[in-house]
Structures are given as structure tokens and as C-alpha cells.
Amino acid sequence: MNKVQNNKAWFFILPVIFLVAFNAVIPLMTVVNYAFQETFNNNIFTWQGTKWFENILRSERFYAAFGRQLLFTFIILLIQIPLGVFIALSMPKKGFGVSICLVLMSMPLLIPWNVVGAMWNIFALPRIGFLGHYLALLGFDYNFTQSIYAAWFTVILMDVWHWTSLVVLLCYAGLCAIPDPFYQAAKIDGASRWAVFKYIELPKMKKVLTIAILLRFMDSFMIYTEPFVLTGGGPGNATAFLSIDLVKMALGQFDLGNAAAMSLVYFLIVLLLSWIFYSVVMKGEDK
Amino acid sequence: MANIKLENINHSYSLKTENNSWAVKNINLEWADGGAYALLGPSGCGKTTLLNIISGLITPTQGVIKFNDLDISNKLTIERDIGQIFQFPVIYDTMTVYENLAFPLKNKKFEEGFIKKQVQKISEILDLGSILNNNAKNLTVDQKQKISLGRGLVRPKVNALLFDEPLTVIDPHLKWLLKSKLKELQKQFNTTMIYVTHDQTEALTFADKVVVMHEGEVVQSGTPTELFEKPNHLFVGHFIGSPGINILPCEIKENSAFFLDYEIKKNVNIKSIKDKNIKIGIRPEFIHFSEIGIPVDIISVRYLGKCKIVDVVIRNINLKLVLNDQTHVPEKKAHIKFSEKYTYLYSNNYLVN
Amino acid sequence: MKFKWIIPTLYIIFLMLPIYWLLNMSFKTTNEIINTFSLWPINFTFENYIKIFTDSTWYMGYFNSLAYVLLNTILSVTAALPAAYAFSRYKFVGDKHLFFWLLTNRMAPPAVFALPFFQLYSSINLFDTHIAVALAHCLFNIPLAVWILEGFISAVPKELDETAYIDGYSFPRFFIKIFIPTITAGIGIACFFCFMFSWVELLLAKTLTSVEAKPIAATMTRTASTAGYELGLLAAAGSLTILPGAFVIYFVRNYIAKGFALGRV
Numbered sequence: 001m002n003k004v005q006n007n008k009a010w011f012f013i014l015p016v017i018f019l020v021a022f023n024a025v026i027p028l029m030t031v032v033n034y035a036f037q038e039t040f041n042n043n044i045f046t047w048q049g050t051k052w053f054e055n056i057l058r059s060e061r062f063y064a065a066f067g068r069q070l071l072f073t074f075i076i077l078l079i080q081i082p083l084g085v086f087i088a089l090s091m092p093k094k095g096f097g098v099s100i101c102l103v104l105m106s107m108p109l110l111i112p113w114n115v116v117g118a119m120w121n122i123f124a125l126p127r128i129g130f131l132g133h134y135l136a137l138l139g140f141d142y143n144f145t146q147s148i149y150a151a152w153f154t155v156i157l158m159d160v161w162h163w164t165s166l167v168v169l170l171c172y173a174g175l176c177a178i179p180d181p182f183y184q185a186a187k188i189d190g191a192s193r194w195a196v197f198k199y200i201e202l203p204k205m206k207k208v209l210t211i212a213i214l215l216r217f218m219d220s221f222m223i224y225t226e227p228f229v230l231t232g233g234g235p236g237n238a239t240a241f242l243s244i245d246l247v248k249m250a251l252g253q254f255d256l257g258n259a260a261a262m263s264l265v266y267f268l269i270v271l272l273l274s275w276i277f278y279s280v281v282m283k284g285e286d287k
Numbered sequence: 288m289a290n291i292k293l294e295n296i297n298h299s300y301s302l303k304t305e306n307n308s309w310a311v312k313n314i315n316l317e318w319a320d321g322g323a324y325a326l327l328g329p330s331g332c333g334k335t336t337l338l339n340i341i342s343g344l345i346t347p348t349q350g351v352i353k354f355n356d357l358d359i360s361n362k363l364t365i366e367r368d369i370g371q372i373f374q375f376p377v378i379y380d381t382m383t384v385y386e387n388l389a390f391p392l393k394n395k396k397f398e399e400g401f402i403k404k405q406v407q408k409i410s411e412i413l414d415l416g417s418i419l420n421n422n423a424k425n426l427t428v429d430q431k432q433k434i435s436l437g438r439g440l441v442r443p444k445v446n447a448l449l450f451d452e453p454l455t456v457i458d459p460h461l462k463w464l465l466k467s468k469l470k471e472l473q474k475q476f477n478t479t480m481i482y483v484t485h486d487q488t489e490a491l492t493f494a495d496k497v498v499v500m501h502e503g504e505v506v507q508s509g510t511p512t513e514l515f516e517k518p519n520h521l522f523v524g525h526f527i528g529s530p531g532i533n534i535l536p537c538e539i540k541e542n543s544a545f546f547l548d549y550e551i552k553k554n555v556n557i558k559s560i561k562d563k564n565i566k567i568g569i570r571p572e573f574i575h576f577s578e579i580g581i582p583v584d585i586i587s588v589r590y591l592g593k594c595k596i597v598d599v600v601i602r603n604i605n606l607k608l609v610l611n612d613q614t615h616v617p618e619k620k621a622h623i624k625f626s627e628k629y630t631y632l633y634s635n636n637y638l639v640n
Numbered sequence: 641m642k643f644k645w646i647i648p649t650l651y652i653i654f655l656m657l658p659i660y661w662l663l664n665m666s667f668k669t670t671n672e673i674i675n676t677f678s679l680w681p682i683n684f685t686f687e688n689y690i691k692i693f694t695d696s697t698w699y700m701g702y703f704n705s706l707a708y709v710l711l712n713t714i715l716s717v718t719a720a721l722p723a724a725y726a727f728s729r730y731k732f733v734g735d736k737h738l739f740f741w742l743l744t745n746r747m748a749p750p751a752v753f754a755l756p757f758f759q760l761y762s763s764i765n766l767f768d769t770h771i772a773v774a775l776a777h778c779l780f781n782i783p784l785a786v787w788i789l790e791g792f793i794s795a796v797p798k799e800l801d802e803t804a805y806i807d808g809y810s811f812p813r814f815f816i817k818i819f820i821p822t823i824t825a826g827i828g829i830a831c832f833f834c835f836m837f838s839w840v841e842l843l844l845a846k847t848l849t850s851v852e853a854k855p856i857a858a859t860m861t862r863t864a865s866t867a868g869y870e871l872g873l874l875a876a877a878g879s880l881t882i883l884p885g886a887f888v889i890y891f892v893r894n895y896i897a898k899g900f901a902l903g904r905v
Contacts, residue, residue, distance in 0.1 A: 012726035023779040027756030090647040110885025112857040181373035190365035190394035222749035243751035
């Protein structure tokens, strides 16, 4: 669409800019303030330069949390994306099944995040929870409050439960947008099921998949509430992902300087990775 | 290559097979090997359904399909060796033009050398030779449509090529080029081609034989001349020709057919017409001015290059005449006469013999 | 391919299991929960639900949540509409950077902002009000709403605008009388997503409230930690938080797939 050059359009954007800037810029400035200065009460600040950043970038604690975060994000992307595509492919295209699938599959997305955590806590409790009970019956020594592996297993299963539907819905929408003749032509050309997926469905889903991966990457990188309610970051620090560690540092230990510096580093990492991913995909698109 | 026969085909999209839910009904057709056919009809008349039944994309509720007298009703699409070209060009985005054309052959596991030869040959015929290594995604619509066509032609054995309104999205000035290309290919390959369209000009210029469909049924099948000169059904008369046939009230008295008080056809066999719903059908091309005959008032004259269309009226009934541009048109009042040979009687929309 | 339906069915069963367990727990007494394992309540009780509907700290939690969620939805979509129109129809200085800047706000980890938010809203005396949470949630909901609406608006041919001007409509009248009705589906989808993300978010909502505007989800966590392990009550409250979502989904089910297909995606 040809757009008209019109700088008055800025007036249309003003409310949005005002609302977002109010919420984004002022808090960000506060964080920057804390990141470069030291304060003992609210009014006296002393300039600290990059001290906090050096602290953070040298601390093992940050790298440990960052490592856990990367591993977690990597694992859930590895599970959710293929699983989401697979489920979307096997969903009905018409009939009453569509509505049932859409409504039921969207449900986890609309449950408050701490309820998700609480729900999985109740679900996975050893002995009295459904999952805990049956895993014990099957002979697993399962206790997510004590074992690191059990805790990771539970957190990942919870995230798969919570977010795979988003990938399914996006992919399903992408699949629905493919016109019938593509499938008919493939039939006439004698394409195998795999070829239909590789040459028709996957290329047509590329855009939605990019969005799905980007959203899942960003959101999983910022995950806080669900694991906080489920495991509280434990046992030990085993499931203390970046946000959890950050809040612990800022509110628990009131270490504002380090926490603020870490926030900024963290924010920049998310921004950078999203931008790299986005531009790589979009570059491939242009060719 | 094959002779295609459809026997008693009925198809319904819903599970209940009540009378009014048939998408196509009572289809009995035979398409000779190497012929150029058109399936003509308005949208929703069942022509695309019929096409998909031939290619096996739809299994008909009832009926038998034969290729060369062999029942292939239960065969899969791919076993039927059919090429089909859709309204919108279907190409595989991620492949080059070459890979697109080679795709059906690769799926059939032909040797690489043979595929190369075959693709080379087809791309030359379709003028795609120079862009074989381009990505198919960024081509123009007509080039894409040629690729879809190429994927049908590339096979060493094609029983029939089916076209589903293939020129809909093509620019008008390219339409003509592509249409002549199709006609040329038809002669060169001598393949049975079935061309579905709602455009009478496309159908009549492409095909040797046109099948007209209306509400799921075949109402007439014949050469363009037959459809024009002797429409079997009032719908054919109305749909083919521009303007369509004049449909007039009719009265039968003692072996003769009357329009108002004027006798227009003698020796009508009354016994065969028991139904009262009888209409006269006469094409505007077969009405002339004359000294004596039916008195009419002239409403308007429109000039269309080589011919003119005259609107006349008699007792609130409007008629159209098509005359060549040399013919003198009287002012205001005149008399008209119908050519008896081309005046037909229709009972319940069907021609009375 | 006959058994294709098994895959979505299995997946849905997996999704429903924890929800079923939550419901199951919510109808049990605390005593039963701790001492026995059973797939359905043996001493079926409404006690937990009765407690929630009679205790004002509980039911006001629902009211508070719904209040700021609705406020935020209206605020976000109203502000996003003209902005999305501008991004879709006009070129102007800094448009691309602005769009990207808006999107980056979706990438800001809310945990980073928790403390500054607390200070900011305290300093303007909005702490512990519905409007504070509604405003704070604009941070991530406005970019989303702009993004969704821009997609829908770009799908509307520009000729519509031009025809309206030729017919003598003023801009505001055209926008309200003609334009908004043509993109109702898009507005519906945007509202749905704003509702959803505001309803499920807790970190900021919890940070910005203490008593007067405390959301239901926060009531739950605090109860869980102070009143010991009242699992039955927690389960009942949790079950009730699923309801508004399920309700909203049911109404927009036909728009969801269409919205994804028509909108940005």
C-alpha cells in the first residue's frame, strides 16, 4: 500500500507514546540511575561509574543464572515448536471439532500465571498430587522440592503445558490460510505426505513460526511467576532463572545497584538476541 | 492419452442425499481421445466438482468413471495420470522453476537424465528456458501459471489436462497469448483437454465441443454452432450468445404455434406437448423486418460495430433483433418476421422436437 | 490418517488433567486432601467456594482484577486505534523507529521494572488503585494492540477512506461512523489479547497494590503463605480464576483463527 507522507500523523500516535513512555522511560531511567550510582536512602546518590556492571559481569552468580536461563529456553523451544507444529497439522480443518479444539487448547493461556504455578504445585505434589502419586506408583523417586532433576522436569512440563497451545494456534492459523488447490496440485503431482509438509506447509508457515519462536523466546527468557510459585527457584538455586534471581537480589537482599545493572544487561541481551533472530529470518525472506 | 467416459455420476457434498442437495446429477458424458472440450456454466453450477471427480480429488457419491473403457473409479489421483491447472497458479515457493517442473517426475521416480531431458523440452515449448534456475516465488502470474501447466505436460504419459478457469488472474492482454498457446499445445500434443470456464468466448474459441452445465446437470453438449443455432434448453439460449435468446409466450391452436395472434410455426406435433408451460425461443439474429408480419413499435437502436441491436415492443412484450449494420431500420413502427427454421418451442425449458 | 484425531485428543487430555485435578481438590476438605489420595472428592463439599463468596477479601479480589483488566483493555485499544491507523496509512518522521521502540517494550522483562514501578506510582499517589495497574499494563498491551490493529487496518483498502472524504465526511465522523465498524473483528481480537495478558499478569499487579485494589491472584498467594497450606481454598480460588478466561474464549472462538490469519500474521 502506498503511504502518504504526513507528519501530522504524529498527533495520532501521541496518546500511545505518552502512555508507553510514562511506563517505559521513567522506570528505565530509574533503573539506569541505580545502575550507575549508589544510594543509602532515597535522596543521596553517589556516582559509581561502571562498578556494578563490572561486579555483575564478573560474578559467578550471574553466569549461573544466565546459563540456567539459556538451557531452559533452549529446551522448551526444542519441545514446544515441533510439538506445536505436529499438533496443528493433525487438527481438524472443519466441523464441530475445530471449535472444541480451539476453546480447550486456549484455556491454559488464559489462566493467571501464578494460578498456573499453584495448579502445578497441587498437581505435582508428592503423594497427594496426581502426577506425584502416579510417578511414585510407576517406581520413580519423584519429589520436585528436593531433586534438581525432578524440579527441572516439572518446570519444563509446566511450561510445555502452559505455552505449547500458543504455537499450535499460530501454526493452525498459518495452515488454515493455505488454499485447497495447493493440496490438490500436490496430489496430482504425486507428492508424498512428507513432501507436502516440506514444500507447501512449512514454507507457508514460515512467517507464523518466526513469530511463534520469537514470542516463545522472549517470554520464556522473562519467565518469573510460574516457577517462582511452583519451586521458588529451588531446590537451592536449581530453577532460579534470570528474573527470579534478579527479584531475589533487588527485593530480598535490597542490593539495588547490582540488581539494576543486571536488569540492564538482561534487557539488552533479550533485545539483542531478538533483533539478531528477527533480522536473520527477515533477510532470508528477502532473497 | 485416453478416452474418458462418465456414467451416471451423482455427487453430493452433504451426507444426506435428498434431491436438492446434489452438486452434480445424472452426468453421462464421453470425451474422445485428443479432443478439446469446454465445460461452460455460471459459478456454482457444478463444473469444478465435475472436474475434480475426473481427476480423483473428489470421489463421487454414485457413478463410474472409465478411461479407455477401464473402470478407474477407485484409483488414486496420481494413478490416473492427469494434469490439472487451477484458477490461481500453484507453485512450490521454495523451489526453482526447474525443480518445480521436475517435481511430478521425481515423485514418480524417473531417472535424473530422463527428467532433465523432459524438463528441457517442456521449458522450451513454454518459453521458460531462460528462467529455469530462477526462484519460482518472484515470477509474474502468467509465468507461474505456465509452470503449473508445465508440471502437467512434463509427464511422458498424460491421460488428460484439466483447466479450472486458468486465465482468471491473468492480465487481459496476456490472456489472449496464453489462450493461443493452449490451443497450439493441444494440437501439438494431441492430448484431451477439458477447460472449465464461465466465459462463453473462452469456451467457444478454445473448444471443439462445449458442454453446458446448469444447476448440476448437463443441459447440452455440442459444437459451438449447434449450441448457437439449436439450443437444447432455454438456459443455453440465454447463456450463449449476446444478447441471449428471446423468450416469448406461446399458444397452441390446431397444430400451429401462435405468438399473440400471429401464427409462427406450423405442423407442431401437439401430442408430444401435454404440458401447458410452453415458450417460444428465437435468437435475435433470426428475426427480420419485413413488409408484412407482426407489427411492433421500435424503442431503440444500438450500434455495435458490425451489427446493431434493435429493441422493439408489442403489447408490453419486449424483443431484441440483431441486424447487420447495412440493414435499414424503419422509424417508430415496423413489421417483423421470425425465420421458422430457427424458431423453437420449449416445454419446461427443454426443447420440443 | 484415520487416527489423526488421536493426537489432538491426547494433547487436550494432557491439558485438562491439571485443571481437573484443581477442580477435584477444590471440592475436598483440607483434611481429605492431606490424608487420602482419590480421583474424585469422597466428602464432596462446597465449603471452599462458600468461604470465597462470603469473605470480602476474596470476592473483592475478583472485582479488583476484573476492574483493572477492563479498564486496561479499554485504555489500550482506544489509544492504539488512532496510532495503528497512522502507522498503517501514513509515512512520517521516525515511524519505523517508533514502531520498533513500541515492540521492544514487549521485550522488557517485567521483573526489571517491578521496583521502579512501585516508586513511580507511589510518587504520583496512584499506588494501590485500579488505574495504576491498568496504566502499568499498557506497557505491554498497547504495543500488542497497535501491532494487531495495524494488520487489520492495512487489510482495509485505502479507497474506503477516500470515498468517505469525497462524500463529505469529516475525519472524526468517518473514523467513528465508517472505519471502526469495518474493523470490528480486529478490535475484538485486540480486546481479547489485551484482556488475556492483563488478566494473567501478576508481578506488576501485585507490586502496585496492597489492599484496596489487590487482585484475586495476589490474594491467593498471600493466603497460601500466611494461612498455612489451605489447599482446598487455594484450589477453589484458582478454579474460579479460570472461568472469565473460558467465558471470553467461548465468545471469540470463531474470531481467533480468523484473527491470526487476517492480522499481522
